[in-house]
Each structure stands twice: as structure tokens, then as C-alpha cells.
Amino acid sequence: MLHYFRLDRPPPLLGLLCLLPTFARAQITVYKQIPLGQTATAIAAGAAQTTLPAYDATVLIPPAIPIPPPATAYTLPVQRDAAAVQGLSIPHVGGGFFGFSVEMSVINQVLGKNSSLLQVPFLNLMANIQERAGSVLVRLGGNTQEYAVMVDTLPDGHTIAKQRATIQQTTETPAVEYTVDLFYMASNISSFVNVNWFIGIPFNDSTNWRLAIAENAQTIIGDNLLGMQAGNEPDYYASHGIRAVTYGPYDYFGEFSNLITTISQNSLIPRKNILIGPSLASGDWMPEQVWDTGFIPAFKDSLYALTILLANPTVIYSLRYICSYPNNNCFAVFGVGAPQDPQENFKDYLTHAAGVNMVRMYLNSTAIAQAAGKPFIMFETNSATCGGFPGLSDSFGAALWALDYGLQMAYSNFSNALLHVGGQNVYYNPFTAPLTNQSTFNQWTIGAVYYSALVMAEAFSTTNTSRTMDLWGNAANLYTPSYAIYENDVLSKVALFNYVDDRTGASDINVAITIPGSTVPASVKVKYLESESVSFKNITWAGQTFGGPYEVDGRLRGDLSIVTVACDQAANTCNVPVAAPGFALVFMQDITGISSVGQASLTFSTTVRTSGGTATVDPVVLATSNGHSGKDRALVGSTSKGSIPDSACRVAASRNGRGLILVAVLWAAAAGAIM
Incomplete structure (x- = not known):
């Protein structure tokens, strides 16, 4: 390459x-x-930037202990061999499952100013995923891709420039101009860390296709370009006024066909078979309506993957909002829909039912995708659309929710899911770069769900054989879900949750893992995702953290803490404690040595x-933002x-x-x- x-x-x-x-x-x-040690004093209390959603300090009240509470000790039988497990997922291949969807209008903030000035914290964050999973998936697009226009140059050497939105829509995301340097920037990033990319073809004008993005992406990014999205939320085209009011699934089918014909005649796009669709949101279409057009058999040879961005069925017709988000904060941001109370909604995220209900509506589609031999990708998701909720989307509770949701998607035969990344005006970002005029003294801010992505990468590791099973342990209690992960068809890891918030220790659980028909190992290694409360924002994974607001350089800090639990082989049990709240990843074997991974061996400083x-300045204390x-x-x-x-x-x-x-x-x- x-x-x-x-x-x-x-x-x-x-x-x-x-x-x-x-x-x-x-x-x-x-x-x-400014060196790391000075960061804290550089932020004045009450400074303007602290009011931005990405830095919001709201802390919610943890939900009460459920009545009745879950049992605090239970036995969890887990089969050793995958052949003995009914309902095991398909193998998960590459990318750590969770990737990142970067809105096109904030690429300069997240990836870099241009191909020569890359954001070092971004490289470090991607390196940590790569260390655990082997590669990372990143999508460049979103609503802003539809009107994106390539230009020769932009002022001050920038790769991306925002323009005013050309249509009125709930998202109000701006159209963008970009230069060819966008693709060199992506390629340069992939030369440092193994990032694979998705890009979006502008779909606002299906008569005069603007294919410069496809031509240059294929030429410059090369094999690191996995797919090209054809249409973003086409089920919104009619309501947003960019198609006729009668626009429906068959119209999208026709435009997709026209795009394939146009690409087939373009010698500058050599790979004709990496299109992605239909990428529905929460308009009036259901996925089956697109499948019923004959979309898959007609376009199978041109498709890299099937993608979806669809909302929870319980709210799909009460408010039209984008993508697979369990709720919305659109009233607070745009005055659209019903007001939402983050405090009241908090409890809905802290249960296994949240992920199960979100995924249930896609089970038919994932089966259809398997039959077609195509990956099925959740192309954009996060805790709540319209930017998430203050105090919720950036909490430890959100990290637990995203981790459970990701494992549930994997169990339900999704291939990957992409966590959405916006600017400073959202609460849910996995990571946030400082405002441009603060980049000389502020660093990045890590979000709760980045920890979820890190843990998922470690859970699935680099073997490309991981298969997932929802165990429904503890009498199927919704507050203590559990999963088994198999690699090379042998039990590799067990994931244990405790959603209950109880700092007295009375709700801590003890899980006795047992292997029917076999014997547990002499000991197991355990890594914990921890915080004192579901409402807190300070999170550690295996004792390490990225730091607080404005002080993240993308590298883990602190001593790595891996707990060794001695098992009772005579009783065939490994007793693993999980705090309330908390998450434990139990390494039943260590095929790749992944259990010992802390900070990635490759760092950029x-x-x-x-x-x-x-x-x-000593590199240990010097900030690593591009400044x-x-x-x-x-x-x-x-x-x-x-x-x-x-x-x-x-x-x-x-x-x-x-x-x-x-x-x-x-x-x-x-x-x-x-x-």
C-alpha cells in the first residue's frame, strides 16, 4: 500500500x-x-469555555437502588467451547467494534489543520485502539457531506471550511468546502496508525454527481479507504425539502442505481464495489421497505456494507431525529419535540434493557445482511441526538451504557458501530479538541464513551475471531448483565456489569464463574472500568485515566492495575467481585497477551x-496538542x-x-x- x-x-x-x-x-x-503541569491554572473558574456543552460540569443524582435489588452473589455457568453455545454471534473482524464518525465540518478540529499539521492527541487516541484491536474505523461525513464541495485552496492552509447551511433542518449543520489535502491528511494519519476510512459522496444532486471526493479518496487513501457512503439519511430528503414530497424508497433505489452507472463509467474510480447504503435515519422508512425494493440483490456487487442510522422504535414517530440514539435533546437545542429531563432519563440508560431494546428492531436486517454476505454497520450512534444530555452523556453511566450497547450489537451480528464526534457544542463526544483560539494553552477533553471504545477493542482483541454471547446471568437481572466472548471458538473473556450505584459496598456483586464439563484455570486476570458513581465523570480503566477537561494528550496516565484472581479448581469456580457501580473484563485465557496492555507502545509526543x-521542556510534561x-x-x-x-x-x-x-x-x- x-x-x-x-x-x-x-x-x-x-x-x-x-x-x-x-x-x-x-x-x-x-x-x-503550555506544559501539562500548568493546564489547571490556565483555566479560570467561570471562564466562558466552561459553559460549552463539551465542558459542562453538571453532575446528576444517581438513580435509587432498584427494588428489589439484584442478588449480590450468583453463579455464572459459561461453556468453554463455542460449539456448545446456541445463538453465538458471527465472528467479529477488525477495528475493535467501536469506531468513530467525525462530522465533516469539525475535521479540522479533530484530525488536524491540514496534512502537515496533524492533531497529536487524535493519533495517540487512535494508537490506543490500534494496540488492542489492530486497526480503527473512522468515518468522515454526516449531514455536512451532502453539500460538500471540493475547491482548489482555502485561506490559511486549512483543509476544511464551513459554509452556512443551504437548507433549514433540525441538525442545522453547515455545508463545507474542502481541498484535496483532506485525503492526504487521512493518508498521512494512516501511515502513523492503522486507521481505515469511510467517506461520503455528496448526494444532494443526483443529476450532476460531484465525484471528486470518490476519485481523490481512492487515489490518495488507497486500500485504507474501506467504503463510500451513498446518501446520508435519505428518508429525510423529502421533509428537509431536498427532494419532492413524494420521495420514497424506490426513488432512492433509482438514484443509487444511477450513481453506480456513473461510477462504472469513471476511470478515476477504480474500485466500483465499495459503496455503502442505505444509511436510514428515523424518517418514515423502515429498513425492510428498502430491502423490499430489491436493493440488496440489485446492488450486491457494488456494496461494501449495509448501514443503518435508525432510532428507537418507541420514539420513532413521536419526533423525527437522526440516527440510532436512544433519546433526544432537540427541544433544548432547537425547540423541537418534547422537553427532556436528563435526570429523569438517567435511569433508562442504566439497565440492560436499554441496549436490548435499541437493537431488537434490527435483528431481521442483520439476518438479511448475513444471508447476503455483507457487513451490517451502525454508521452513527451515541447517547442522545441533538448533542446528548448534560450530566448524562459524559458520565460513567454513559460509559457503562455504551459498553453494554456495543456488546449487544455485536451479539446481534452488527459488524461495527461508529460513535459520533461533533464540536464543542455537544455533550456526548468521545473526545473534544479545544477551541482554536484556546489551543495554545488548553488540551483535549476525553468523553465517557471513548473508554467504552477502548474496552471493546480490548475485549475483541486482534485475532479477528471474536464471537459474543449474551449470558443473561443472575436470573436475567437487568442491572447485572453479562457476556461471554470466544476467540478461535474457545472461551476467551467474560464481561460483567453492575449498574447499581451504591457507595456503601452493600450492592457490590460476586460472580462465581464456572465452566460446565471442564475446569476453570488456576487463576484469571481481571481489568476494571471504574468510577465512584454512575454520575461522576472521572473514569479509570485498569487503574489508568486520560485526565480531566483540557488536559488530555491522548495517552493513559497512572499505573496499570491488573487484578489476578485465584480460582478454586476443585469447586470449578472463579469468584470475581464487581463494585456498585462497575464493569469487569475477565481474561479466561490470554491468547495475544492483550490482558497486559496499558498505554499503547506507540505514542506521539x-x-x-x-x-x-x-x-x-521535558517531553513527559510538555503538552502534545498541535498547539x-x-x-x-x-x-x-x-x-x-x-x-x-x-x-x-x-x-x-x-x-x-x-x-x-x-x-x-x-x-x-x-x-x-x-x-
């Missing part, structure tokens, strides 16, 4: 250093970055900061400002023999800065 670097601008310094396989850590230069002169946008200054390629000017980088990038020479110079300079 080829990776492309722009030759008309400096190559990414980060990328050049990563080309050296002997170095475990990559280095880049940032501008005027900075070594210097500049502000007129030069300064050296200032770099506007009106040359890329600083060493610890001495101007010693390797922008023109030198261009020369090195354009001549095959010079690149590694420049790498050596830069590495020597960086090494000198920290000796």
Missing part, C-alpha cells in the same frame, strides 16, 4: 520521524504550548515549544527557530534521498533538546 505526502507543502514532521522504525516515540514541534525564541495553528509563520523544523526553514522541508520532500537526511537532523536536534 502506498502512502502519499504532499509535495507542494512541507511534509508532516511527525510523519518523517515515524518513518524510522528504530524509534519508539515520534516527535513534532508545537507553538507556544512533542519535545519543544517556541515563543519568539526557543525553550526546551497554535501556525498562521503567518514557517514550520519550525528544529529546536532553533528558522534553522530548517520551510523551503528546506520542501526540498527534502521532493527528493527521494533527502528525506531521511532531514529526519536524522531533526531527530538529533530533538534529542539534544531533552538530554
Whole structure:
């Protein structure tokens, strides 16, 4: 596979250093970055940015202990061999199950300014998923893809620019302009961490298709491009006024067919068989209405996967809102629909029924997808549409909910699910970059559901053989769900939940795992996802955390804590405690050594900061955001400002023999800065 670097601008310094396989850590230069230790004092109490949803400090009251409470001790029989299990899921292949859907209008915030200035925290976060799962799935798109237009250049070297929305719609997401550098940026990211991409073909004009995004993505991203979405929420086209009021599933079928014909005649799009659809939201269509058009047999040879973005059936006709979200906060944001009380809704997320009910409506479609031999992907989801709920979407309870929901989707034969990522105006982000004018002193903020993605990646690991079973332990109690995960058709892990919030310890549970017809191992390793309360925002996975608001560089902090539980082989039980609240991942075997993984072995860090002169800072404490946008200054390629000017980088990038020479110079300079 080829990776492309722009030759008309400096190559990414980060990328050049990563080309050296002997170095475990990559280095880049940032501008005027304040070290980690100063972050807390840089945020004044009551500062304007704290009112933004992504940084909202609301803490809800935990739901009361259920009556009757779940049993605090129970035996959980788990079969050793997959052949003895009825209803086991299909094998899960690659990507850690949870990927990320990045709204096109915030790509500059999340991925980087352009192909030369990538967001280092994003790379670190993706590296942590890759370490556990082998790869990561990222979608670039959403509502903003439909009106996206490619332009030659944008001001200040940006890859993406927002435009005012051309239609009135609940989401009110802006249309965007983008340059070809978008694809170089994606390709460069994939050269550092194994990210695979989905992009969206603009679908607003099916007469004059704008296929530049498909042409350039295939040429530049190459094999790391998995699929191209054809239509985003077509069941909303009529209500949003971008199609006739009579627009229906057969009209979408016709436009999809027209797109396939157009692509077949385009020599700049060599891979004709990676389209994705129908990506329904919560309009008037059900998935079966699309399947009934003959969509799958007609387009099977052109499809990479079947995708859906559909809402909970209990609310699907009470409010039209997008994608597979269990609830909505649209009244608070747009004045649409019924008012929602996050405190009242909180309890609905803290039960196994939440994930089960969300997934139930798709069981027929996942079976249809299996029969067609196609992946079935939840292309966009999160805790609540219209940005999520304050105090709920960023809580430990949301992390437990997302983890249970993800395992339930895997058990129900979804191939993957993508957690949606917006800007600072939403509560549910897996991760949030600071506002551009704060990036010189603030770092990123981690969201609760990123921890869910990390745990899911570790649960499924890198074998590409993971199969999931909902065990319904503890007399099928909804507050203590449990799952078994099999790899290579042998029991690999057991996942245990406790949704009850009780800091007295009286509701902690003890699970006696037993293996009928076999013997438990002498001991098992256990990792815990923990917080003191379902309403708290501070979360640890195996004792490690990413940090609080404005202080995340994408790397786990703290000592790795793996609990070894001695099993009673005579009694054939392993007794695993789970706090109230809490989650435990029990490693019944360790095929790949994944149980010992903490911080990813590959990290991306900075070594210097500049502000007129030069300064050296220990990389342990130096912030690793890309920092200032770099506007009106040359890329600083060493610890001495101007010693390797922008023109030198261009020369090195354009001549095959010079690149590694420049790498050596830069590495020597960086090494000198920290000796």
C-alpha cells in the first residue's frame, strides 16, 4: 500500500520521524504550548469555555437502588467451547467494534489543520485502539457531506471550511468546502496508525454527481479507504425539502442505481464495489421497505456494507431525529419535540434493557445482511441526538451504557458501530479538541464513551475471531448483565456489569464463574472500568485515566492495575467481585497477551515549544496538542527557530534521498533538546 505526502507543502514532521522504525516515540514541534503541569491554572473558574456543552460540569443524582435489588452473589455457568453455545454471534473482524464518525465540518478540529499539521492527541487516541484491536474505523461525513464541495485552496492552509447551511433542518449543520489535502491528511494519519476510512459522496444532486471526493479518496487513501457512503439519511430528503414530497424508497433505489452507472463509467474510480447504503435515519422508512425494493440483490456487487442510522422504535414517530440514539435533546437545542429531563432519563440508560431494546428492531436486517454476505454497520450512534444530555452523556453511566450497547450489537451480528464526534457544542463526544483560539494553552477533553471504545477493542482483541454471547446471568437481572466472548471458538473473556450505584459496598456483586464439563484455570486476570458513581465523570480503566477537561494528550496516565484472581479448581469456580457501580473484563485465557496492555507502545509526543525564541521542556510534561495553528509563520523544523526553514522541508520532500537526511537532523536536534 502506498502512502502519499504532499509535495507542494512541507511534509508532516511527525510523519518523517515515524518513518524510522528504530524509534519508539515520534516527535513534532508545537507553538507556544503550555506544559501539562500548568493546564489547571490556565483555566479560570467561570471562564466562558466552561459553559460549552463539551465542558459542562453538571453532575446528576444517581438513580435509587432498584427494588428489589439484584442478588449480590450468583453463579455464572459459561461453556468453554463455542460449539456448545446456541445463538453465538458471527465472528467479529477488525477495528475493535467501536469506531468513530467525525462530522465533516469539525475535521479540522479533530484530525488536524491540514496534512502537515496533524492533531497529536487524535493519533495517540487512535494508537490506543490500534494496540488492542489492530486497526480503527473512522468515518468522515454526516449531514455536512451532502453539500460538500471540493475547491482548489482555502485561506490559511486549512483543509476544511464551513459554509452556512443551504437548507433549514433540525441538525442545522453547515455545508463545507474542502481541498484535496483532506485525503492526504487521512493518508498521512494512516501511515502513523492503522486507521481505515469511510467517506461520503455528496448526494444532494443526483443529476450532476460531484465525484471528486470518490476519485481523490481512492487515489490518495488507497486500500485504507474501506467504503463510500451513498446518501446520508435519505428518508429525510423529502421533509428537509431536498427532494419532492413524494420521495420514497424506490426513488432512492433509482438514484443509487444511477450513481453506480456513473461510477462504472469513471476511470478515476477504480474500485466500483465499495459503496455503502442505505444509511436510514428515523424518517418514515423502515429498513425492510428498502430491502423490499430489491436493493440488496440489485446492488450486491457494488456494496461494501449495509448501514443503518435508525432510532428507537418507541420514539420513532413521536419526533423525527437522526440516527440510532436512544433519546433526544432537540427541544433544548432547537425547540423541537418534547422537553427532556436528563435526570429523569438517567435511569433508562442504566439497565440492560436499554441496549436490548435499541437493537431488537434490527435483528431481521442483520439476518438479511448475513444471508447476503455483507457487513451490517451502525454508521452513527451515541447517547442522545441533538448533542446528548448534560450530566448524562459524559458520565460513567454513559460509559457503562455504551459498553453494554456495543456488546449487544455485536451479539446481534452488527459488524461495527461508529460513535459520533461533533464540536464543542455537544455533550456526548468521545473526545473534544479545544477551541482554536484556546489551543495554545488548553488540551483535549476525553468523553465517557471513548473508554467504552477502548474496552471493546480490548475485549475483541486482534485475532479477528471474536464471537459474543449474551449470558443473561443472575436470573436475567437487568442491572447485572453479562457476556461471554470466544476467540478461535474457545472461551476467551467474560464481561460483567453492575449498574447499581451504591457507595456503601452493600450492592457490590460476586460472580462465581464456572465452566460446565471442564475446569476453570488456576487463576484469571481481571481489568476494571471504574468510577465512584454512575454520575461522576472521572473514569479509570485498569487503574489508568486520560485526565480531566483540557488536559488530555491522548495517552493513559497512572499505573496499570491488573487484578489476578485465584480460582478454586476443585469447586470449578472463579469468584470475581464487581463494585456498585462497575464493569469487569475477565481474561479466561490470554491468547495475544492483550490482558497486559496499558498505554499503547506507540505514542506521539512533542519535545519543544517556541515563543519568539526557543525553550526546551521535558517531553513527559510538555503538552502534545498541535498547539497554535501556525498562521503567518514557517514550520519550525528544529529546536532553533528558522534553522530548517520551510523551503528546506520542501526540498527534502521532493527528493527521494533527502528525506531521511532531514529526519536524522531533526531527530538529533530533538534529542539534544531533552538530554
